[in-house]
Amino acid sequence: MAKLPLTTISICLLMAVAEPQSFTIQTEHRQINVTVGETANFSAKPSAAVRNGNWEFQGKNIGLWIGSSASISNDYKLRAEILTPNGSLLLKSVMFSDSGEYTVTMVPEMGAQASAILTLHVLAEPQSFTIQTEHRQINVTVGETAIFSVKPSAAAKNGIWEFKGKNIGLWIGSSVCLSNEHKFRAEIFLPNRSLLLKSVTFSDSGEYNVTMFPEVGDPASETLTLHVLGSLLQTESTRINVSVGETALFTVKPLAAVKNGNWAFNGTNIALWFSSSVFLNYEYKSRAHILLPNGSLLLNSLTFSDGGEYTVTMVPEVGEKASATLTLQVLDQSNPRDNLNDGAIAGIAIALLLCLGFAIGISAWLIKRKSEAMKTPKQGQNTSSVASDRAAALHENSQAIYENIPRR
Known part of the structure; x- marks a missing residue:
């Protein structure tokens, strides 16, 4: 690669130094948002030393400065301030009418002047946070x-x-x-x-x-x-079948914490509870038990008079009360049929029908075997005569069968 002569390099450096950079004004924020009553700061930063400058709002003079001396117009004398040497503007106690475009123009020591535009938005007082x-x-x-x-x-x-x-x-x-x-x-x-x-x-x-x-x-x-x-109470079964003298368990499950509740039989109170304290009716004191915390009922030594509807009502810690009804059927131990449910009775009936069908099938098979045995020829008997006898018997049987068919 060829090297440039030293004189050429020196001329380029002198040209670079001699050419001045264009004068500019930098702004921190071109959009300024300030709440009404507060102070707006129009921050400006010139790229070189400034000889003089001025601020305007929508063509109306706010103030100007020369060197370090600033002069503010009468309309802004109590509210505006120009900060030298950079020429930034402070506008105090802003009002909604102050919203708009602000223009700053600066003249540098050397070069052409430059301008910048900043926009002010005056906002309403902030509302309380909700x-x-x-x-x-x-x-x-x-x-x-x-x-x-x-x-x-x-x-x-x-x-x-x-x-x-x-x-x-x-x-x-x-x-x-x-x-x-x-x-x-x-x-x-x-x-x-x-x-x-x-x-x-x-x-x-x-x-x-x-x-x-x-x-x-x-x-x-x-x-x-x-x-x-929804339903607060869940029940394991709404129908309970228990024999005389045995124990019935009315299982319930609340889906939330229960404050209090009670059990009743055909409208008559059996027991009630508050938190962990249980109170039983005198008639059920020796036979009934409330199982906490779910509130299930245990009833011992059942009699036929215990059969009927049992209603439980519970009041949750939060929400509306709920009720559920369970039916108790007390069965007689002396009557086995009373202890059979519908499924067991149906199973017995099917078994009897199967046995009857099996017996009919065996009888038909035995009759067929006996008939075949009668038709077998004996030893020494003429085969042709036997065949003739069979044909005659078949003819007679056919006529008998035909005559026994009922006619329409």
Whole structure:
């Protein structure tokens, strides 16, 4: 590669130094958003030393400066300030009428002047931070999914969901942390921070509280109430068959924590309980037992008069009360048929029919064997005569059969 002469390099360097760069004005923000009553800072930075300059708002003079001396117009004397030497403008106690375009023009020590335009947006006073809810009352059937829909009025940097004072989940920025109890059932949606709760049970009924902390301002809270609908009580069987003198177990299973409940027979109270305290009717004191915490009933030494409908009513900790009815049939031990259910009776009938069919089949087979034995020729008997006898017998039998056929 050929080398350039030293004189050529020197001339290029002198030309580069001699050519001045164009004068420019840099601005930190061309769009300035300020709340009404606050101060707007129009920050400007010239690329070289400035001899003089001025600020204007929609063609109206705000102020000018020469060197380090600044002069403000009468309309802005109490609110505006020009910061030298860079020429930035401060506008205090801004009003809605101050919104618009501001033009700064600067003349450098050397070179042509330059201008820059900045736009001011004066905003209304910020409203207090609030949380909006789509539904304060949420009704969901047991086993379904509940959605607690919320919408903050501004960005919330962190917050927490709680149920009866217990933590469900919290978030900081975009990171969400759920409690172990709700890890597999709950989900917090960003950015609105709504809560989703899956496979709800009756114990999920109650008040849910959300608290959010905005970027600016005080935190806000909101409460939503969940009602889980459906049957509170599950029964193992609604019909119980027990013999006289034995014990009947009325098994029930509540799907939520029960505050109190009672058992009744044909409208007559048997027992009631509050939490872990049980009170029995005097007539059932020696025969009835309430099995806590599920509230099942155990009834000993049954008599025929115990047959009928038994109703259990339970009141949950949260939600509406629920009832279930079970029917008791007391059977007589002396009558075996009373102890047979419909399935057993049907099985016996089928077995009898099968036995009858088998007996008929055996009888038909024996009759056929006997008939064949009678038709076999004896030793020494003429074969032709036997054949003739068989033909005659067959003819007679055919006539007899034909005559026995009923005619229409």
